[in-house]
Amino acid sequence: MKTPTEHESDTGDAKADTKSDLAALDAKIRAHTKAHRQKNPEPAETGRRSTAIGMAFRLSTEMVAGLVAGGIIGWVVDDLLGTKPWGLLTFFFLGMAAGILNVFRTAQKLAADAAEQVAKSDDPSGDK
DSSP states (O other): OOOHHHHHHHHHHHHHHHHHHHHHHHHHHHHHHHHHHHHSOOOSOOSSOOOHHHHHHHHHHHHHHHHHHHHHHHHHHHHHHTOTTHHHHHHHHHHHHHHHHHHHHHHHHHHHHHHHHHHHHTOTTOOO
């Protein structure tokens, strides 16, 4: 049976071996990561660039929000005033008009942002 001193020295050796193994593993991981990044460089801009599907979802959400809001307001007005279905129809069409205006404004803003991005990337002076 080992004495406590012998046991502690074995544990110390095991800890030293573990630390050296971890250091070697860390070096291997760093080397593989560096090699991978050299083979597959990350795109320069991945940040806030909108994709086409993102724009489509945003525009459709604007339209649906206008329709839903108009429909709910019309339903409540019909319930309060007892004018079924005229309040619902009126506010549904008003919501549709508001949704179309919101889609139009959002599309203009997205187009202006895209044109600004293109202008920045085509700037010959290099100012970005």
